[in-house]
Every structure is written in structure tokens, then in C-alpha cells.
Amino acid sequence: MPIFYECGISFAAILVKLLHMLRHYFRIAIRNLGRHKVLTVINILGLSLGLACFCLILVFAVNEFSYDNWHVKAGRIYRVDETFVRKDGQTVGTSGGNMPVGPAFKQDFPDVEDAVRISASDEKLMKGNNGTMRLDMSFADPGFFTMFSFPLLSGAPAQVLLDPHDIVVTRSKAIQLFGTADAVGKTVQVKFDTIYRPFRVSGVAADLPKNSSVTFDIMGSFDYLLLSDSNRFQDVNKWHRTYGDMTWLLLKPGSSLMGDSNRLLQFRWKHMPDELDMYHKDKKIMARYTLQPLLQVHTDPNILGPGVEPTDPANIWILLGIAAGILLIASINFTTLAIARSASRAVEVGVRKVLGGHRSQLVRQFLAESVLLSVISTILGCLLALTLLPWFNELSGKQLDFSFVEHPQLVWMLVGLTLLVGLLAGCYPALVLSGFRPVDVLKSRIRLGGSNYFTRSLVTLQFVLSIGLIIGTVIILRQVSFMRNKDLGLIKENTVVVLPRDIDAAKGYELLRQKLASDPQVAGVTASELGLGEGRGMMNDMYMFNGVVSSVIVYPVATNFLSVMGLHLLAGRAFDPTITSDTVSNVVVNETLVSNYLGVTPAEAVGKQFKGLGGGVEQYKTIIGVVRDFNFERLNRTVRPQLFYVPAQLNPRDYFIHLRGGDPTATLRTISAFWKGFAPDVPLRTSFLDEDLDRFYKSEMRWGNIIAAAGGISIFLACMGLFGLAALAAINRIKEIGIRRVLGASGFEIVGLLTGDFLRLVVVASLIASPLAWYIMNKWLQHFAYRIDVDGWVFALVALVALAIAYITIGVQAWRAARINPMENLRTE
DSSP: OHHHHHHHHHHHHHHHHHHHHHHHHHHHHHHHHHHTHHHHHHHHHHHHHHHHHHHHHHHHHHHHHTTTTTSTTGGGEEEEEEEEEOTTSOEEEEOEEETTHHHHHHHHOTTEEEEEEEOOOEEEEEEETTEEEEEEEEEEOTTHHHHSOOOEEESOTTTTTOSTTEEEEEHHHHHHHHSSSOOTTOEEEEEETTEEEEEEEEEEEOOOOSSOSSOOSEEEEHHHHHHHOHHHHHHTTOTTBEEEEEEEEEEOTTOOGGGOHHHHHHHHHHHOHHHHHHHHHHOOOOEEEEEEEHHHHTTOTTEEOSSSOOOOHHHHHHHHHHHHHHHHHHHHHHHHHHHHHHHTTHHHHHHHHHTTOOHHHHHHHHHHHHHHHHHHHHHHHHHHHHHHHHHHHHHHTOOOOOOTTTOTHHHHHHHHHHHHHHHHHHHHHHHHHHTSOHHHHHTTOOOOOSSSHHHHHHHHHHHHHHHHHHHHHHHHHHHHHHHHHSOOSSOOTTEEEEOOTTSOHHHHHHHHHHHHTTOTTEEEEEEESSOOSTTOOOEEEEEEETTEEEEEEEEEBOTTHHHHTTOOEEEEOOOOTTOGGGGTTEEEEEHHHIIIIIOSOHHHHTTOEEEEOTTSSOEEEEEEEEEOOOOOSOTTSOOOOEEEEOOSSOOOSEEEEEEOSSOOHHHHHHHHHHHHHHOTTSOOOEEEHHHHHHGGGHHHHHHHHHHHHHHHHHHHHHHHHHHHHHHHHHHHTHHHHHHHHHTTOOHHHHHHHHHHHHHHHHHHHHHHHHHHHHHHHHHHHTTOSSOOOOOHHHHHHHHHHHHHHHHHHHHHHHHHHHHSOHHHHTTTO
16 A cells, blocks of 8 residues: 555656646746747747638538438438430430439339439428518428438428428528427418419428538428429320439448449330330440439539539549648748747757756757647637638638537647647757757857758748649639630620519510510510529430430520520521411521531531420421520530420520610619519519529639639748748848948848849749649649630749749848848857
């Protein structure tokens, strides 16, 4: 017992002694840091900014890679996709399945536990206790809430959506509609066309997580969609018509269906025998079904479809690389400034050694100072990240939370980075300074060089990263500008788009067209059953060309659509309202359809016929005109085959009003006045076509803005490092500067002396960064079918800007050194 007691006393004594020693080291560290206030503040702020940027980007990346992993059955949920091989060899994917796909999968494959169809969301006018409002509404099969793990606050997952008039609302929308989350059993009036229809709330779901690929505000029963939409009801068993719905499968444990391409192909051929016949003729598989894992949906940008916009994982890794680069620049900056701060302490080290100080004590002292700075920087970095989070959310288009509870990996990463950066930054000055001989130090024979290979390499690496980021920013912004300003082949400027939801759209179109006929500012009014721009949807149909079944993007339009929208006819004619066949069998196609599917010239294509399969009934179509290709999708895809036709009864989804130019205010007032008279209880919704099309590139614009911000921060941090090295060089050469000044050297000559070596490093960095940036950005540009050429002037301009910024940074410090009285510099001689 006494032995254990004595051991306890000894351990406690050691612990007290250790704490006392640490307190002593940190007290001296605080005193020493206070003597170099400017360098200390710059050191802390630089590392804090680097850590803040790293944390924000890390949170963004963790959020992107964590999409949908909170669903209990996520590992067994798959989305049915279709992939098509185009004539040019490009594989195009879409998530919109045919109407009967889900039920057929469930019937044909025993390892399919359940199948759920989900419609694309659409805004509807709704009446609840709190009045009328416009909310998004989707429809899904009853198994939706048993397949996916959206938590229900009220209602049972297996019991909701069983009745066609059942709906499930999220908690926030329940409060918006009724003023309370206790909404089960309450009635919502939803407007379809011109009639409000009642729906009963059968469940209330918790608000959806931010990292969900499948989203909804109001979820209705897919059975109601089939009963209320005559087109869907007629096409429910037709395999060549799509409506943009998504089909999800829940596979049984151990199923291998997702990787069995042969079984999936046989399934398709069973239900689409015309494709099997085509395969027997030319041995080409033009389309197939694939099963996309839910956990990969958000990071696969190759499949287009409704829902949350996917993220290219390459971009996430690039962003993480940028974050690591910024942190590396900040750490290098931290190290160089630590060296600069320590350069003037050689005499202090000599005196302490003469008084009996050991090298190990000096090493611990320098490391304690460096780790203390690193800890302070980390705390400030976290506070800065919290402060910058709203700005970063706006920049990235996300709603992220900087939370150690939500992202526990941040804790150990920050602790590790704090210790690593502190120890590495303190090692160099600690080991070098503590190794000096006291006699050499006190006789001024020692200089801590600011231009040695180590510090020169650090500065060069900093500017390689910074210049590379700035080059990337310039190229991304130029590509985005190119896409926004490219001639798409149609009139997008001065075109007002009116969204005629919840009204008699056909009647409204005719009345609005008559109203605007006498407006001198209006060049034309037309309409389409499909919109143009991001999120406006498309319709796909299957046709047979020369015995080959192929996919075509179909646009039902008004007879004057081509002329009002500025589409250029290459051959034939446009639609004529006086010709009956133009609303029965005549079509206008684009030049890609003619070249890819018919293999003839536009002039030769006029008059040719082909078979339509979309309605399940063979209908022959006759080409009366061919228009020049126009880009109706993102510019990372080439133009797809497209077809225009005039339906016997047009049910417009969008009105397009082309203005002659000038101030559109008066015409917009006329439209608003018409709308109030025609549909006083329905809010008017308008947009401009060029803005709708610009939204295709919001992702690229966000990436450009993020990288631009990263480039600016990196060059700022690199210049802070240069500032420290310039201070170090001035300290080491202070007597040389004094002698040169006494001998008649001007201030500008001194500035040139101190800046020359550093500017050479920036030039070397430019020569290294330029080819690396050229290679990486050329890889990035390959994602776009239409892209800019990377010009050499970009690299030259960025290099000149970097040189100018570096010269100003070093020049300020050099000019300060040159202006000091030479007698002060030589006082110790």
C-alpha cells in the first residue's frame, strides 16, 4: 500500500511539474509573440483564413458525398434509367422511364420487392385554412414511404397514399397551409386546370434533409394522376411514351439484377419487340435499361432527369484539391512568417545558451510558440468559418451547417491539422536557431538566410498554386460567358415567357394574342406545350427511320412558333394554319434528325415519311420543313434530333411574347392588366427566356465564383508569405542596406536589390503553373460539346498580374527598409 501511495505522489508531482513547465513555456511564448505584433497578427490571420476556407469546402464536400445515405434501405434502392447510343457514338442517359416500366419490373422479376413511380413536381394553387398559395406537388405510388425512409410525424408509412385523394405534406407546408403541424384529416383544395379538387391529408412528414436526391413538399397518389390525366390513362400500358416520371426499384437482399445487363436487355426486348427485330437486322443495341444505385444518383451527372441537380464528383475532388492547396499556402505562409519572426532572435538564443540554456529547452520553447499560434489560428478559423457560412451558402447554392455534431470528422481533422501545422512551422526555426554556437551568434557571424533553398521552394510552391487557381478561374468564367452569349439558333433576347398554370390555357392564349396584336412593341406571340430552359422539361417519343427505331425530342407548338422564335428554315416550309394536314401528320424537323436518322440533305428530306410509335399506334409523319439546329439543352451536349408538330388542340404550357426591343415596362403592364381580368384569382408568373436559358449554367457559374474566391484568397495568402520573407531579407541585409545607402545608393536601387530574387521565383512559378493549369482546364473543357479555345494570352496576363502583385508586396517592405536612417543600421558596427 505505501508503494502505491508513493507512486501516486510521484505521478502527481510529475504532472504538476509538467503543467508548470508548459505554463512557463506558453508565458514566454506570449511575451515573445507580443514583441512582434505585426508579424504575429499576420501569421494568425493568414492561417485562420486558410483553415476557415478549408473547413467550409470540407463541409460542402462531405454534404455532397453523403446524399441519400440516411435511407435505411438505401443499399437496395435503384433508379431505372435508359441509355441511348447516338449515331455519333455518344451515350445519352435519362432517368425518365416509360409508363409501364415499374409494374412490369415487379411482375417479371421475383427479386424486385417493390416498384414506385414518382412524377416530376409541378406548382399548384392550393387552398388551406391560411388562404390560397402556390406549392409544389408530386405524385407517387403508395409504396413510396415504405421504400424511402422519409420520417412521418403523423400517419403510418404503409397506410398513406392508399386512396387517390390522399396526400402527405411536410411539416413546414402543413404549418403554411393550416397554421399547425397537426394536419392529418384536414382538407386541401388543389387547382387542376380551372377546377379546385379536394384532397385529404393522410400523413405529415418531417421536413426533408438537405442531402436528399428525392424531394417533395406535397406528395399525392399516383393513382389520382392516372385517373385525372386522360393522356396518362391512355398511355399507362404503352412502352414508347414517356412523361418524365422516375421509376425506383427496391431489390431483395442478394439480388444481382442491377449488374445483369443481359436480363435487363431481354426484359426490354420482351416488351419492345420492335427493338429486338431491329437488333436481328443490324446487330446494334440502340437503347437499354440500367439500374442506378440511389447512393450514386447525386454524383452521376451523365443521367439527366427531374429532381435535385447532380454534382460531378470530379468537381468535388477539384474543390477539395483547391481547399488543400489553400491550406498548404496558409501553412507555408505560417512557416515563412515564423522564420521571419525568429530571424531577429539569434542574439537572444546566444545569450540564453551562455546563461545555461539547453538546446532541448530552446526547441520546446520555439515549438510551444508555434503550437500556441496554431491553436489561436484554429479557434479564429472556426469562428471565421461560421461568419462566412451564409456567404458561402449563397455562393455554392446550398444550405450547409458548420456543425461538429453533424460533421464529427471535423473535430479530429482540425485537432490533427492544428498540431501538424504548429509543429512543422516551429521545427525549422527551432532546430536551426537552437543549434547556433553562442560565440558565433554574439559576434554576428550567423545569418538566418531568407533566400535559401527551403524558403525559396516554399514561395515558389505558393505561387504555383495561386497562379494555377487564377488561370483556372479566368478559363471557367470565359467558358460560362461563352455559353451565356453563344448564338443558340433562336431569339432568346427580349422574349417574355408567361406560364399559364391553373387556367384555361388554350383560351387564354387566343385572348392574349388578340390583346397584344395592336401593341407596337410586340413582334409576335406564340405558344408551346413544352417550355425552354432549365427545369422546363421535355417530351420524348420513338419513331422508326429506315427500319430503325430511334428517340426524338418532340415539341407540340402553335403554327407560328418557328417564325416568332426565329428558327431558320433550311428547306421546305413552316406550318400553315389553313392546311389541315399540318395539324394531323405534317412535321418540321431539325438538321440533326435529318443527318443522323435519314442520311440525306435538308432539301432531300422534305416530303419523306417515317413511322411514329409514340401512341402505340403506327402513324406516318411527313416532313414539310427542316430548321437549322438550335441548342435547347445545356451546351455540354450536342443538339439531339428534334421534331415540331401542331396538335389538333393545343394546350399551351408556355406563352412566348417576342418584343421589338426597348423598355418592356408598358407591354408587361398590358400583360398584367389582361391577366387580372382573365384570371383574377391566379397570380401571374412571367420570366425572360434568356434568363431561363442562363440557368442551365448556374452550376458552372457557382464553380467559377467559388474558384475565383479561392484564387483571390490564395494570392492574398501567398503575398502575406512574401511580406514575411521580405521582412526576413531586410533584417538579414540591414547592414548591407545601410552601407549601400552611405555609399550613395537610392531608395529605388535598394528596392530593386530586395525584389529581384523574389520576382524571379514568381516567374519560375508561372512557368510551372501554366502547363499544369492548361492540362487540367483542357480536361475540364472536354465536358462541353461547345467550348472556348484556351488562348496563350490568359497565361501571360495572369503571370503579369502575379508579378505586379508580388512586386507591390515586396516593394512596400523594401521601401521601408530603404528609408531607414543608415546610421541606425550601422549603429552596432
